[in-house]
Amino acid sequence: MKLLALRLLLITLVFSLFFAGQGMYTGQALPMHIPIPPPPPVETPLFPVSRIPVLVYHSIMPSEFYYPQNANNPWVLHLDTFYAQMRYLYENSFSTITTEQLIDFLFYGAYLPYNPIILTFDDGYLDNALFAAPIMRQFGFVGMQFLITEKVSEATRRMTASPLQLMGTRDIAATMDVFEFGSHTHAMHHAVNGVPLLALESMENIKADILRSFISSLTFTTGFAYPFGRYSPNAKRALTEAGVLFAFTTREGYLKHDTEPLRIPRFSVTGGPNGWTMQHFSDVVWGRG
Secondary structure, three states: OOHHHHHHHHHHHHHHHHHHHHOOOOOOOOOOOOOOOOOOOOOOOOOOEEEEEEEEEEEEEHHHHHOOOOOOOOOOEEEEHHHHHHHHHHHHHEEEEEEEHHHHHHHHHOOEEEEEEEEEEEEEEHHHHHHHHHHHHHHOOEEEEOOHHHEEEEEOOOOOOOOEEEEEEEHHHHHHOOOOEEEOOOOOEEEEEEHHHHHHHOHHHHHHHHHHHOOOOOOOOOOOHHHHHOOOHHHHHHHOOOOOEEEEEOOOOOOEOOOOOOOEOOOOOOOOOOOHHHHHHHHHOOOOO
């Protein structure tokens, strides 16, 4: 019996060596020269779209910074409200849109993912990086930040309730998986007697300022957000000459196929005692705003 068992063992070894030489799987890793096909890509279904809600946020703060200094400021949203809004979008299968998808929609009529929405943030507040970005990351959302580039510092700033702090270069780098960064001018986010500089300056000066903003910490130069939502013929000409393809106002309305790319409307999400309710938020994102 021992001799028979030994012979069977030898036969098994011979066959194993033979088949291994023929390239059959033996339980070991495949040789590197044998190509392994990649898994098929998971494609997001795309749909024709008639209109897209675009939201604009400013500062977003938790209670320790929100109360009492900012509780009446309409441009500061409580973090719990922001979380509830993002959760609502997630639970209702909304898809946040990138700059590339926006351009494809505007100029080529491209289809978009189900329930598209665009989340924008003006001024580049530090609290957006500290508090908004983790929530958006949790739900798989992306957004567009528009920076006043003269105020972007390499120094690390400490969060305070007042004055509102802006992102530095490290904050920008740490949130590039969530935000794309565009221009909100370099040094023209100012007003004279209540009139925004972009409504007063020459086309040449506006263009120079925009081009100056492009050499800062931006990740795209195809888009722009008008300070205070105001624009002028000179501002639009300057954007065109600077190569900007789309620009956001703060005029309320929906983005449609026939929207002028340099005058895209947005809904300003506000906080404070008279801020948006969840019902109003729901109405806007579902096209009832």
